Amino acid sequence: MNFGLDKMTCIEDLRRVAKFKVPKMFYDYADSGSWTESTYRANSRDFNEIKFRQKVLVDMEGRSLATKMVGQDVTMPVALAPTGLTGMQRADGEILAAKAAEKFGVPFTLSTMSICSIEDVAENTTAPFWFQLYVMRDREFMQNLITRAKEAKCSALVLTADLQILGQRHKDIKNGLSAPPKPTLLNLLNLLCKPEWCWHMLHTERRTFRNIMGHAKNVQDNSSLFSWTAEQFDPRLSWDDVARIKDLWGGKLIIKGIMTAEDAEKAVQHGADAIVVSNHGGRQLDGAPSSIRALPDVVQAAGSQIEVWLDGGITTGQDILRAWALGARGVMIGRAFLYGLGAYGEDGVRRALEILYKEMDLSMAFTGCRNIEEVTRDILVKGTYPVPEGA
Numbered sequence: 001m002n003f004g005l006d007k008m009t010c011i012e013d014l015r016r017v018a019k020f021k022v023p024k025m026f027y028d029y030a031d032s033g034s035w036t037e038s039t040y041r042a043n044s045r046d047f048n049e050i051k052f053r054q055k056v057l058v059d060m061e062g063r064s065l066a067t068k069m070v071g072q073d074v075t076m077p078v079a080l081a082p083t084g085l086t087g088m089q090r091a092d093g094e095i096l097a098a099k100a101a102e103k104f105g106v107p108f109t110l111s112t113m114s115i116c117s118i119e120d121v122a123e124n125t126t127a128p129f130w131f132q133l134y135v136m137r138d139r140e141f142m143q144n145l146i147t148r149a150k151e152a153k154c155s156a157l158v159l160t161a162d163l164q165i166l167g168q169r170h171k172d173i174k175n176g177l178s179a180p181p182k183p184t185l186l187n188l189l190n191l192l193c194k195p196e197w198c199w200h201m202l203h204t205e206r207r208t209f210r211n212i213m214g215h216a217k218n219v220q221d222n223s224s225l226f227s228w229t230a231e232q233f234d235p236r237l238s239w240d241d242v243a244r245i246k247d248l249w250g251g252k253l254i255i256k257g258i259m260t261a262e263d264a265e266k267a268v269q270h271g272a273d274a275i276v277v278s279n280h281g282g283r284q285l286d287g288a289p290s291s292i293r294a295l296p297d298v299v300q301a302a303g304s305q306i307e308v309w310l311d312g313g314i315t316t317g318q319d320i321l322r323a324w325a326l327g328a329r330g331v332m333i334g335r336a337f338l339y340g341l342g343a344y345g346e347d348g349v350r351r352a353l354e355i356l357y358k359e360m361d362l363s364m365a366f367t368g369c370r371n372i373e374e375v376t377r378d379i380l381v382k383g384t385y386p387v388p389e390g391a
């Protein structure tokens, strides 16, 4: 395997290097879906079925992918999705990814279940980032999280609506996923093969869930942290809570995890500024449709009122263009940046963004468009893309 960053020409290259460098339990944590993983696979497969219409002899100079997401300028319509345990793909992973996003001009979203805390990321970056909220049974802890995100000048709150209970990923159970890894014989043998990861990890103090440790009551050490976390996702979360969260937050609210027109309408009624069509990267309800298939219905229901974005299965800039053509005003990427991070740290995340940008820009040009704002469904071949139900 050639390990030079300049030889990384697609996200798949970064995935392979990440698999080589990242301990098995954390690589598997990223590269997995729930149960049979059918939705996980469908997310990327369904993109490939959508074909482009080539358009030739059009002036292609002066192209731009720049636009806005919830009023914020972005170099391309992409935000880094919230991902738990990012600081286990690479030491200080959240800080590194946030720095790469800031330099590239796209938003970074910090997960509640991050290794680096809200304060860690704020101290090490200058651009405002977004904060993703999981609603916990301990409402005081949740309110504190919102206050901390405000104090850190986060510019949007992403409320994840599809994880009141946790989907099962077989590999995480089999690998005994924990942060940091437990010193079992198998883990130690695996870590011996990951010297670069270990070297970086030995040079940071950030090795556990720092948004929680020291902030939640009755959590003093790793064992109490794990039992606390397992019990804390609040299965009672409902639409009634959204207004209260919006009030507490007082800024832009993005609801993530919408898969149907009905839920999209509710999100509009409850004051969301944007929604993300998402099946959590195929990690929650296995057997749900891919997010690109769910997109047209949601766009039809809510696209004229709020921004509709999408995540799930984006492995190329062409996928971003396809989603945009079908009405998504932005996308979030999860694994695509995590693989870059695990492979090369901050440089790898930058590389992932460069790859996606280039693929999107060139594909837009091949379809005869110079500005992303001009791109519509017309760049796609009829019959190859999903349409709203009943259309």
Ligand SMILES: Cc1cc2nc3c(=O)[nH]c(=O)nc-3n(C[C@H](O)[C@H](O)[C@H](O)COP(=O)(O)O)c2cc1C
Pocket (backbone or CB within 6 Å): 029, 030, 031, 043, 081, 082, 083, 084, 085, 111, 112, 113, 132, 160, 256, 278, 279, 280, 281, 282, 283, 311, 312, 313, 314, 332, 333, 334, 335, 336
């Ligand atoms: C390793 C991993 C951890 C994730 N953790 C979170 C999380 O903490 N909060 C959240 O809202 N979504 C989480 N997600 C879902 C992502 O935000 C996003 O919906 C998904 O990754 C998009 O699919 P993609 O990875 O195919 O791009 C996670 C996804 C992955 C792969």
